[in-house]
Amino acid sequence: MSKISNHSELYKHVFDKKFAHMTLLGFSAGLPLFLIFSSLSLWLDQVGIKKSAITMFSWAALGYSFKFLWSPLVDKLPIYKLSSLLGQRRSWLLLTQVIIISAILWMAFTNPALGENYLVTMAFATVLLGFSSATQDIVIDAWRIEASNEKDIAILSSLYIVGYRIGMVTSGAGALFLAHYFGTSKENYLYEAWRNSYLIMAMTMLVGVMTTLIIKEPNHKSSTVYESRDYISVLIVFLLVVLSFITVYKFTGLYKHGLVEYLQTIVDNKILINFVVSFFQLMMALVLALVLGGFVYKSSLVNREMIATVYISPVKDLFLRNKNNMWLLAGIIATYRISDIVMGVSANLFYQHMGFDLDEIAGIVKTFGLIMTLTGGILGGVLVIKYSVLRIMIVGAILSAITNLLFMVMAETGKSFEFLVVLISADNLSAGIATAAFVGFLSILVNKSFTAVQYAMFSSVMTLFPKILGGYSGTYVDSFGFSNFFLFTAVIGIPVVIMLVYAHRKNLFVYGKKSTEVSD
Secondary structure, eight states, X not given: OOOOOSHHHXXXXXXXXXXXXXXXXXXXXXXXXXXXXXXXXXXXXXXXXXXHHHHHGGGGGGGGGSGGGTHHHHHHOOOTTHHHHHOHHHHHHHHHHHHHXXXXXXXXXXXXXXXXXXXXXXXXXXXXXXXXXXHHHHHHHHHHHHTOOXXXXXXXXXXXXXXXXXXXHIIIIIHHHHHHHTTOOSSSXXXXXXXXHHHHHHHHTHHHHHHHHHSOOOOOOOOOOOXXXXXXXXXXXXXXXXHHHHHHHHHHHTTHHHHHHHHHTTSOOHHHHHHHHHHHHHHHHHHHHHXXXXXXXXXXXXXHHHHIXXXXXXXXXXXXXXXXXHHHHXXXXXXXXXXXXXXXXXXXXXHHHTTOOHHHHHHHIIIXXXXXXXXXXXXXXXXXXXXXXXXXXXXXXXXXXXXXXXXXXXXXXOOOHHHHHHHHHHHHHHHHHHHHHHHHHHHHHOOGGGHHHHHHHHHHHHHHHHHHHHTTHHHHXXXXXXXXXXXXXXXXXXXXHHHHHHHHHXXXXXXXXXTTOOOO
């Protein structure tokens, strides 16, 4: 990555309107995330739902981890009339943002306290939000990479993270502040308060809609375009695979209770047994769904040439350009954010468990958290320019693990408003630095001939394992307590630091050098 030569050029890059647009799109991308994770967790916690069930709602965001499956459709399939009017990227952005708003409204008008059926309805609305926001991410990532060049990719990525983190603060602290303002609390649950909060969040998404309407369609490399029916057939196959996953998971769930009771006669730890059985239930459903997808691929239902072009070619390109270090690269991508994501699923539950009110949590997050978010995002981009991507990624990974240990300290020492300020500030600063460096790293890896697909693959690998593990965080907390949980989230961040140090010492993934260059 080349360095920006002087301060005036850096100033010019930061205040280019393209970067303002990127910040606003980052806000649109970050807003839905905490409406699935922390804010929804506190809503369900006030209803009285068990922590083990609450954290499993985070699986609704697994769409982020499987978005590479439908990213070729988003990349190439035109939307009737809309694509010719707005362009491929902007048309898909507008469609997904409308669906996101609809999903948030669906959640707002669902009261999970009314019974299991309403809780299931909330789950469906949450899945729709996860799927649509993951699709929005595919398009925004493609727009960011296609609108960038070698000189401005680091700043563009860091300002995207700034916007993204502001969106997260809005749907995290903002949603909590509004819910508290409208009268709900742990002792006095009020559905109308959460409904109004989520309605306002839906309106806030209009920032993304307005940005989509004013940005320019980027120049992106064209490739073979197939018939619409070919893309639609792939979409149908994808839906069949998803349906088979749900069916297998539901069917195996019929025998889960009996299996857990049997295993309890062997191992006297119901929570641990539930964790293990649930994990294998999830893996069985996933494997059988993938097997079905393989059979369908060999049938005449899909255009194999198209599948090879839009799915296999991007993967082949990655392996050819990184063939000597592919497993190391995959390990870094798969585990870089593991500490942050696994811990984050239960963070707000921890705050409430420690006795903090919603307005206290929201107040600190929206002030100190927001300041540190902005500082971390911008600082991360500047440090990447001044030093190297790998060095700042190492710093970010270490800081993320250390801040998790601060959570453990609070779990041991008890409630402290002052310590909460330090904890949230440190967490947001480290996350801003780490994420800005990581997004820049992934953006450089992408071949612009396969922009949407390759970045979707990277971000899918980045979040898949951490989110699956995060879904069990409530079970882990119930079994071992918050203190041990936070220690666990710090320890699992050690392997990626070792991998990054090795890559840095071996001078791997250093772009611009002939031996390791990744370019179009």
